[in-house]
Amino acid sequence: MSRALIVVRSDVDRARAAKWAQKAPVGTRIEYKLTRRSTAMNAKMWSMLTELSTQLVWYGKKLRAEDWKLIMLDGLKRELRVVPNIDGTGFVNLGRSSSDLTRAEMSDLFELISAFGAERGVVFGDQSEEQSNAQ
DSSP states (O other), X not given: OOOOOOOXXXXXHHHHHHHHHHHSOTTOOOOOOOOBOOHHHHHHHHHHHHHHHHHOOXXXXXXXXXXXXXXXXXXXXXXXXXXXXXXXXXXXXXXXXXXXXXXXXXXXHHHHHHHHHHHXXXXXXXXXXXXXXXX
């Protein structure tokens, strides 16, 4: 078996994982991760980032949702690695990805984006719908 994935939902799953680990050849890599973000969380993240991109100017520049994602991920205090670009005119950000964020980290990201946007008067689509429904 070259790859395997077990989602632990019960003690039976734990026992199966332990059995597989006991039989794994030396040098096998075993990785434990919390549940990753859901499709709905991903959609919410991009919706919020799009709201930032359409409503804010950052230091005189209109940024894309992808740019805001990098800024917000940096706000989570995730590792920042930059290197000079090939012609020496700027920098390239390495290793920034939201694809491995856990559900808890995604929740933290939503809180960060909401707080950041609120401080700057951004109205998020889901919030404006809630306000309309409340009236």
